[in-house]
Amino acid sequence: MTDTDLNAPIIRFEKVVKRFGEVTVLDGLDFCVRKGEKVTIIGPSGSGKSTVLRILMTLETIDDGVIHVAGEPLWHERRNGRLVPAGEAHLRRMRKAMGMVFQQFNLFPHMTVRRNITEAPMHVLGLSRDKARRRAEKYLDLVGLADQADKFPSQLSGGQQQRVAIARALAMHPDILLFDEPTSALDPELVGEVLNVIQRLAGEHDLTMLLVTHEMQFAKEISDRVCFFDQGRIVEEGPPEQVFGAPREARTRAFLKNFLEAD
Amino acid sequence: MLFGIPWDTSNDWAFAVSILPILFKGLIVTVQATALGFVVAAILGLVLAAMKSAASRIIAWPARLITEFIRDTPLLVQLFFLYYVLPDYGLVLPAFLTGALALGLQYSAYTSEVYRAGIESVTRGQIEAAHALDLSALRTFVIIIVPQAIPRIIPALGNYLVSIMKDVPVLSVVSVLEMLNVARIIGDRTFNYLIPLSLVGLLYLIMTLLAAWAIRSLDTRLPKDGIPLK
Numbered sequence: 001m002t003d004t005d006l007n008a009p010i011i012r013f014e015k016v017v018k019r020f021g022e023v024t025v026l027d028g029l030d031f032c033v034r035k036g037e038k039v040t041i042i043g044p045s046g047s048g049k050s051t052v053l054r055i056l057m058t059l060e061t062i063d064d065g066v067i068h069v070a071g072e073p074l075w076h077e078r079r080n081g082r083l084v085p086a087g088e089a090h091l092r093r094m095r096k097a098m099g100m101v102f103q104q105f106n107l108f109p110h111m112t113v114r115r116n117i118t119e120a121p122m123h124v125l126g127l128s129r130d131k132a133r134r135r136a137e138k139y140l141d142l143v144g145l146a147d148q149a150d151k152f153p154s155q156l157s158g159g160q161q162q163r164v165a166i167a168r169a170l171a172m173h174p175d176i177l178l179f180d181e182p183t184s185a186l187d188p189e190l191v192g193e194v195l196n197v198i199q200r201l202a203g204e205h206d207l208t209m210l211l212v213t214h215e216m217q218f219a220k221e222i223s224d225r226v227c228f229f230d231q232g233r234i235v236e237e238g239p240p241e242q243v244f245g246a247p248r249e250a251r252t253r254a255f256l257k258n259f260l261e262a263d
Numbered sequence: 264m265l266f267g268i269p270w271d272t273s274n275d276w277a278f279a280v281s282i283l284p285i286l287f288k289g290l291i292v293t294v295q296a297t298a299l300g301f302v303v304a305a306i307l308g309l310v311l312a313a314m315k316s317a318a319s320r321i322i323a324w325p326a327r328l329i330t331e332f333i334r335d336t337p338l339l340v341q342l343f344f345l346y347y348v349l350p351d352y353g354l355v356l357p358a359f360l361t362g363a364l365a366l367g368l369q370y371s372a373y374t375s376e377v378y379r380a381g382i383e384s385v386t387r388g389q390i391e392a393a394h395a396l397d398l399s400a401l402r403t404f405v406i407i408i409v410p411q412a413i414p415r416i417i418p419a420l421g422n423y424l425v426s427i428m429k430d431v432p433v434l435s436v437v438s439v440l441e442m443l444n445v446a447r448i449i450g451d452r453t454f455n456y457l458i459p460l461s462l463v464g465l466l467y468l469i470m471t472l473l474a475a476w477a478i479r480s481l482d483t484r485l486p487k488d489g490i491p492l493k
Binding site: 058096098107124 | 388391
């Protein structure tokens with residue numbers, strides 16, 4: 001499939017290298033996501049899956065290569081026709097296109113649910129308090145927590161906290177939403193409610209979603225495309241039916257086999 | 264007679280009661296020096312902590328050096344330096360201000376470490392979430408880090424408040440009329456040191472117990488996750 005020609009990619013990694021000390025986490029990664037596409041990244045731990053998201057969110061720098069988001073270089077900016085390392089102003093502007101949902105939720109424990117959601121829209125996007133509150137209510141409603149706005153995160157279950165975190169990310173109206181193992185820290189009985197919310201979001205046509213997850217069944221249901229990562233590279237990618245149903249690569253087969261047995 | 268208040272030396276009890284109002288005058292100075300010293304230590308410590316956690320070495324190193332220097336030299340040396348050397352350079356401060364400043368300076372080295380530990384106790388995930396929401400570094404510090412760090416550093420700051428109070432008598436060497444100095448003067452003039460010094464010890468004990476109690480009750484009242492801002 002030469003899908004990149006049909007539709008310009010909103011995310012494009014070109015020969016991206018990321019090292020942590022001696023360890024090469026991303027080894028010349030080439031990777032594209034089209035606008036509105038729902039892509040799931042699977043793979044063994046330490047394969048660089050989360051690093052892809054963290055680099056996009058500018059939580060990690062890169063050592064080599066170029067990343068484009070919405071046609072603009074993420075870690076570089078053009079100055080006098082040359083690409084130079086991006087300054088903070090450029091990074092802040094680029095970050096506006098993206099939102100992230102973390103494994104550990106990372107809600108602000110000293111703020112109510114409502115204030116967790118309104119803080120950034122008010123102070124980053126410049127929304128009025130009323131507007132920000134209405135927006136918070138809208139997204140709390142979307143994640144099914146409209147009645148919890150005045151609670152503190154510690155008064156909520158893990159699943160509820162993660163749903164608030166999703167609402168918080170959505171309230172910034174990102175074009176791209178990144179999910180870093182959103183259900184890995186949850187008790188098994190709470191996984192479903194979070195996956196339901198994400199599944200509902202997957203119906204949004206314009207929202208580009210990039211997920212790292214170990215929930216294979218879920219990945220199969222919501223993804224347009226599944227990428228199997230191993231040792232800093234994409235070993236195999238394709239529609240979920242193909243990657244899960246008829247994996248071409250031996251490493252993919254071994255991983256999926258291990259995974260199903262572990263379940 | 265001191266501060267216009269006479270004493271009664273007819274018997275020990277009468278003497279003790281009669282010098283109490285005089286000692287209270289000294290006690291007020293002690294409390295004032297403690298308060299001013301603590302405010303200086305609290306503010307300067309925060310500045311030093313912020314500098315030490317800065318990414319730039321040009322900012323971080325001087326702060327580390329200052330902290331180390333202050334911690335490794337005695338309070339009395341710093342006090343003498345401020346009191347006898349600064350006037351040579353045209354900066355003449357009253358003894359009380361010099362003393363409070365010296366206390367604040369000395370303890371800013373300690374409070375800066377307390378702040379640093381408090382700041383570092385806020386998890387990486389909190390800062391990453393703020394980053395992902397595009398909150399500025401300053402805003403992240405003010406509304407995410409500080410409110411979560413404060414409840415964790417209250418006990419340690421409180422301990423230093425008590426320590427400052429106990430170090431105030433050092434100021435007597437530059438003639439500040441704090442409580443111990445007042446007691447010594449009474450002793451010099453009446454040849455009875457036992458009673459004024461015992462009273463100083465007793466008053467100190469009451470003050471430190473009160474301070475410890477206040478800090479403990481404040482600590483139990485603060486929510487451990489951070490201070491909800493409205």
